[in-house]
Amino acid sequence: MGTSSARERLARQVTGRVYDGATADAVAEAAGFNTAVTHRPAVVVAASTAQDVAAAVAFANDEGLPVAVQATGHGAVAPSVGSVLVSTRHLxxxxxxxxxxxxxxxxGVRWRSVIDAAVPHGLAPLSGSSSGVGVVGYTLGGGMGHLARRHGFAADHVRAVELVTADGQIRTVTAETDPELFWAVRGGQSRFGIATALEFDLFPVPEFFGGALIFTGPAVAEVLHAWSTWASTMPEEVTTSVALLRLPPIDDVPPPLRGVVSLALRFGFTGSADRGEALLAPMRRAATPALDSVGPMSFAAVDGIHMDPPEPLPAVARGGLLGSMEPGLIDSLLAVAGTGVDVPLAAVELRLMGGALDRPAAIPNAVAGRDGAYSLSVIAPAPPPLTAVAPVVTAQVVDPLKPWATSSSLVNFAGHGSGPESAWTPDALARLRRVKATVDPRNLFGGGLAADAVSAGAR
Known part of the structure; x- marks a missing residue:
């Protein structure tokens, strides 16, 4: 399978490049943001058009190989082995x-390009904490960013998906052309085909106020407790999160944060500076921050709120949803990840949900996690010495918080060891499997939805 002659035939059919998966060029093309995940595909297709993607899918069908897709690789949690890996980063x-x-x-477009094109028109996309993330994977997994509590998930505002399905056809999928597939792909990610383009709404943001307050020492616990009661009082125009950070003692890190546990309180508000300051005032009174970057800003500068790392790195992530911020949760979190704990973690984040995230999309979709009041995300560094340790330490944070967890999760935040059953309700999962059985009966794209499809007569 995937023989040299077959690859050569494919190479003649596409305008992009086709690589044997074992070559250095293939390794470079298949590399993603999370360097802890190393794909080992049989063939890599660096697609330059939707037609290239369709040809790659047809090739995989002919050769009996599974298909994987990657643009930036931010969402990679497991390696793809023996597949036809379609790289869409050149689209x-x-x-x-x-x-x-x-x-x-x-x-292949990243949010930075969309932000830079939209902001001069007074508009903004429903992008996330880092503008270096790819638009398509983020959006089709749900997408929860700085405007989410006001407007909902990014997937809620997708108008059309150009999708290559398992039969090698290029479809324009909308609510009118294929309502069931349109429902499934917005939230179901790449389980139903390879998205080659998206069309989605932008939103006016005439004013934006935001940044981060960062605390150290005893203030970490004080502010975390204060945030747990303050956050739920915020209007929908506010997004906020807190993150316990363990930053290394290196020159790129500000001196007060080097080698200590700190707490970053992130804040974004689509309104005036005066109103934003009034809303944030209780948290400023809780303790004196070591660093303060909050103020009026252009939406183009939103990367400065979370300050996510811009360069690829090895990591293991795990997450979930919390139904409430009841007494005891913060103490449980501090007991496993607070200032008195020596543990190899990079970040533990709690993010306020609610608002428009609670409400169904105007055109219903398969986005999971609307029952969450807060999201939990745990990230551990995973260079070779810590490869086996990282899954353990992330579990040691997530597991003690299970008493407050909901029954579903955010697909984009679920991370290591997650499967479909952990994301969707039984009814939504059954519906997704029915769509999967219709559009991908041979399970070409994987994704954990095929078991019931087989029993439903897909084969």
Whole structure:
């Protein structure tokens, strides 16, 4: 399977590049942001058009190989082995329609490009904490960013998906053309095909106020307790999170934060500076921050709120959803990840949900996690000495908080060891499997939805 002659035939059919998976060029093309995940595909197709993607899918069908897809690789949690890996990072088309408040992007576009194109028109996308993340994977997994409590998940505002399905066809999937597939792919990620382009709404953001307050020492616990009661009082125009950080003692880290446990309180508000300051005032009174970057800003500068690392690194992530911030939760969290604990973690984040995230999309979709009041995300560094340790230490944070957990999770935040059963309700999972059985009966794209599809007569 995937013989040299077959690859050569595929190479003649596409305008992009085709690589034997064992070559250095293939390794470079398949590399993603999380360097702890190393793919070992049989063939890598560096697609430059939707037609290239369709040809790669047809090739995989002919050769009996599974298909994997990657743009930036931010969401990779497990290696793809023996597959046809379709790299969509070169699909860089981007158009903005300011009058319609809409964007269309190719599958390789990152949020930075969309933000830079939209902000001059007074518009913003529903992007996340880092503008280096790819638009498509983030959005089709749900997408919960700085405007989420006001407008909902990014997937809620997708208008069309250009999708290559398992039969090698390029489809424009909308609520009108294929309502069931449109429901499934918005929230179901790449389980139903390879998205080569998205069309989605943009939103006016005339004012934005945000940044981070960072605390150290005894203030970490004080502020974390204060945030647990303050956050739920915020209006939908506010997004906020707290993150316990363990930053290394290196020159790139500000001196007060080197080698200590700190707490970053992130805040974003789509309103005036005066109103933003009034809303944040209780947290400023809780303790004196070691660093304070909160103020009026352009939405183009939103990366400065979370300050996520811009360069690839090895990590293991695990997450979940919490139904409430009841007494005892913060103490339980501090007991496993607070200042008095010596543990190899990078970050433990609690993010306020609610608002528009609670409400169903105007055009229903398969996005999971609307029952969460807060999201939990735990990240551990995973260089070779810590490869086996990282899954253990992330579990040691998530597991003690299970008494407060909901029955579903956010697909984009679930991370290591997660499966479909941990994300969706039984009814939603059954519906996803019915769609999977219809559009991908041979389970070409994987994703853990095939078991019931087989019994339903897909084969």
């Amino acid at each position: 860089q088309g981007l158009t903005i329609d300011p009058a319609a408040r809409r964007a269309r992007v190719g599958a």
